[in-house]
Amino acid sequence: MGSIGMATLEEGSGQQERTPVPDGIYNANITNCGWKVSVEGNEFVSVEFTLTSGHIDRRVWTNLNFKHPKENVQLIARETATNICHAISLHSLEEPEELLGNSLTIKVGLQSDDPKRNKILRYMKLKGSAPTPAAAANGAALVVEEDEPAW
Numbered sequence: 001m002g003s004i005g006m007a008t009l010e011e012g013s014g015q016q017e018r019t020p021v022p023d024g025i026y027n028a029n030i031t032n033c034g035w036k037v038s039v040e041g042n043e044f045v046s047v048e049f050t051l052t053s054g055h056i057d058r059r060v061w062t063n064l065n066f067k068h069p070k071e072n073v074q075l076i077a078r079e080t081a082t083n084i085c086h087a088i089s090l091h092s093l094e095e096p097e098e099l100l101g102n103s104l105t106i107k108v109g110l111q112s113d114d115p116k117r118n119k120i121l122r123y124m125k126l127k128g129s130a131p132t133p134a135a136a137a138n139g140a141a142l143v144v145e146e147d148e149p150a151w
Helices: 071-087 133-137
Strands: 024-037 043-051 059-064 103-110 118-124
Touching (some): 059 118, 071 103, 071 118
Antiparallel strands (some): 024 103
């Protein structure tokens, strides 16, 4: 294996404190997505969104608990996945990787039980954008929303 090459560390290269993204509406790309296992041993899909407006390059996540033992948690995961798919013009979802590279608009807030963590509150189509290649492959057409979303 090769060397990392960091024989001398630069001044001030310590950890930065993470702060949540401020409440707001942001354009984002889905930049990472895949199966993970929780501490309790439940499989879930983690979806990473990288902001492309406002706080550019900041990331927020949502977890889709498709295989949770509680039925209501699975239902929330299916509803959230459906909302994401509608926002990126996908008509089906078989594998998490199908979400990668798609763009959308998200409404971000803070978790009520942990205000130091973000929560994605809504998933919306990116205004005036053509479908991404993944969505176009599934037969999506150009989507232009005229009205502001009602929230």
